[in-house]
Amino acid sequence: MHIEDNLSLELHITNARNLSTVPKFPKMSNLMSSTTSKIMLMATRDYCLTINSSTTRVLTFHRRLNCSAAATPRLVPNPPDLIKWVRREGGFVHPSVRIAESSPYGLGLIASEEIPKGSELIALPEHIPLRFPVPESDGGDDSYSNLVNLSRYVPEELWAMKLGLKLLQERAKTGSFWWSYISNLPETFTVPIFFPGEDIKNLQYAPLVYQVNKRCRFLLDFEKEVRQELEDVKLQNHPFGGREVDASSLGWAMSAVSSRAFRLHGKAFQNDVPMMLPLIDMCNHSFNPNAEIVQEQGSSDPKMLVKVIAGMNIKERDHMTLNYGCLSNDLFLLDYGFVVPSNPYDCIELKYDGGLFDAASMAAGVSNPNFSSPATWQQDVLAKLNLVSEQAVLKVTLGGPEVVEGRLLAALRALLTNDAESIQKYDLNTLKSFSIEAPLGLANETATLRTLIALCVIALNHFPTKIMEDESLLEKGVVTSTELALKFRIQKKSVIIDVMRDLTKRVRVLSSKESLASQS
Numbered sequence: 001m002h003i004e005d006n007l008s009l010e011l012h013i014t015n016a017r018n019l020s021t022v023p024k025f026p027k028m029s030n031l032m033s034s035t036t037s038k039i040m041l042m043a044t045r046d047y048c049l050t051i052n053s054s055t056t057r058v059l060t061f062h063r064r065l066n067c068s069a070a071a072t073p074r075l076v077p078n079p080p081d082l083i084k085w086v087r088r089e090g091g092f093v094h095p096s097v098r099i100a101e102s103s104p105y106g107l108g109l110i111a112s113e114e115i116p117k118g119s120e121l122i123a124l125p126e127h128i129p130l131r132f133p134v135p136e137s138d139g140g141d142d143s144y145s146n147l148v149n150l151s152r153y154v155p156e157e158l159w160a161m162k163l164g165l166k167l168l169q170e171r172a173k174t175g176s177f178w179w180s181y182i183s184n185l186p187e188t189f190t191v192p193i194f195f196p197g198e199d200i201k202n203l204q205y206a207p208l209v210y211q212v213n214k215r216c217r218f219l220l221d222f223e224k225e226v227r228q229e230l231e232d233v234k235l236q237n238h239p240f241g242g243r244e245v246d247a248s249s250l251g252w253a254m255s256a257v258s259s260r261a262f263r264l265h266g267k268a269f270q271n272d273v274p275m276m277l278p279l280i281d282m283c284n285h286s287f288n289p290n291a292e293i294v295q296e297q298g299s300s301d302p303k304m305l306v307k308v309i310a311g312m313n314i315k316e317r318d319h320m321t322l323n324y325g326c327l328s329n330d331l332f333l334l335d336y337g338f339v340v341p342s343n344p345y346d347c348i349e350l351k352y353d354g355g356l357f358d359a360a361s362m363a364a365g366v367s368n369p370n371f372s373s374p375a376t377w378q379q380d381v382l383a384k385l386n387l388v389s390e391q392a393v394l395k396v397t398l399g400g401p402e403v404v405e406g407r408l409l410a411a412l413r414a415l416l417t418n419d420a421e422s423i424q425k426y427d428l429n430t431l432k433s434f435s436i437e438a439p440l441g442l443a444n445e446t447a448t449l450r451t452l453i454a455l456c457v458i459a460l461n462h463f464p465t466k467i468m469e470d471e472s473l474l475e476k477g478v479v480t481s482t483e484l485a486l487k488f489r490i491q492k493k494s495v496i497i498d499v500m501r502d503l504t505k506r507v508r509v510l511s512s513k514e515s516l517a518s519q520s
C-alpha cells in the first residue's frame, strides 16, 4: 500500500465569538509542501508506507494562546452555564455535580460532595440530545433535504461526519436551540487529522497513518462536493445559512461528534442512533468508571430519554467518568485525540504473509517452515480461518486481551505441524486459543511461540526509533501533536514487548515440561 500524499488539515480558529452573533466557521489556510521523505513502518511489503510530502497538503493546527493554558478553550470565551440550561430545559442534574477543570483532560464533571452509589447524576429529556433529524421531524424543509443530500456523500464508517453536518447547521443558525450546548464545545481538537504532516509521520505506525490520510482526503473531497451541491442553493434553503463550509469546519464538526457522541442501543434509541448528549459528554473516560449511562427509558420517569447514574460511591472532588469503550489506542487517538497508557485493549496489526512468516520461523530456528507453500490440508485450515482466498482478511493482531489473535495462533500451529491427523482431532476454536495447552504437542507449541516472538522482533525493528529515544524526546517538552504521536508509538512498542514477555513465559513453562518429560 503506497500512500502518495499525506494530507492533514490546518485549522485556524481565531475569533472569540460573541454569544449574540452567529459564529463564523474556522478558516482553512494555505497548503504547504516540504521535501519528500519515505518511511517504512511495518514488517510486510503491504504495510510499506511512502509519504511523499512533495505533493503533501499540510495544514497546520493553531491553538489559541490567549486562554488559560490549563483549560480547553471553548467555542466562545464565556459560554452560558450548561447545567442551568439543562435544568431549564426540564433535565435533571444532581445538586452536587459541577463542571470543573479536569487537567490534563480538559473540562470534566466533579462531585462537590459525596454522592452515593446508584444516585441519578444527570437525566436528559428527549428534546435535548442532538441527532441527525429523521424525515418526519424536519420534513418539507428544503434546508433539511439539502442536509440529507450532503449526508449521502458520507460513508457509513464516517458516521460522525453525518451528525457533524447537523452540528454545523445548528452552529450556523442564529438562535439555535442548542447554542448553549454548542458554545460550550471545545474550539479545537487534538485528533490527528489536525496534526502537522511531520507528526503524522511521527506516529510511525502505518495502519493509523493510513486512516488519518483517508479521513483527511475524505474531508478535502467532501469540501468540494459540499461547495458544488450548495452553489446555486437559495439563502433560505441553505443548510448552513449561506455560510461557507470548508474542510476545516467539516473536520471540526466530525471531531466534535467522534469525540463526544454516544451510540445508544435499545428500542428507545431507534437502533443505535448516534447522538450528542449535552453535559453527559463532559464526563471523561476511564476503563474503571464511577458512572454509567442507563440506556432504557425508565418507567419511573418516562419523559427522560437517557440518564447517568453513579456506579459506585463518588467521593467529594472525585471526577465522574464513563467508559467510552474497550478500544485500541488507534481508535482513542483517531476519534478522541488521546492515548491511554498501558491500554489493555491496544494491539498491533500485521499482515498474514507466507514469506514474512517463513522468515520469522527461520529466525526462530524452526527447520523447513512451509508458510509460503502449505500442503493442501493446511490450505484448508487457512481457508477456514479466512486467511486465503480473494476475500481473505489478512490483517491479524498481536496484543489486547487475546495476546495473539486466534486465527493467527491456529494458522501457525497448523502450518508448523506435519501431522494432518491430529489437526482433525480438534475443532478450530481449540487451535485458536491458549485454553488447552499445546494441543498439537510440545514441539509444535514451542515452534509456534518462538515464531511469534521472532515476528514481534521483526515488528519492533521496523519502528525507526527505540522507546528510550521517544521518552527522551518527550522529556524535552514538545507541542501537543508531537507529544501524542510519541506517546502513541511508545504504547505500540510496549504492546509488542508485553506480548514477547507473555510468549517467553509460555516457552519457559513448556521447556520445563519438556525436560520433565524427557527425565521420566
Ligand SMILES: C[S@@+](CC[C@H](N)C(=O)[O-])C[C@H]1O[C@@H](n2cnc3c(N)ncnc32)[C@H](O)[C@@H]1O
Pocket: 072, 104, 105, 106, 107, 108, 186, 259, 260, 281, 282, 283, 284, 285, 286, 335, 336, 337, 338, 339
Ligand atoms: C466526551 S469529551 C469529555 C469532556 C472534555 N474533557 C471537555 O473538555 O469537553 C472527550 C474528550 O475529553 C478528553 N478526555 C476524556 N477522557 C480522557 C482521558 N482518559 N485521557 C485523556 N483525555 C481524555 C479528550 O480530549 C476527549 O476527546
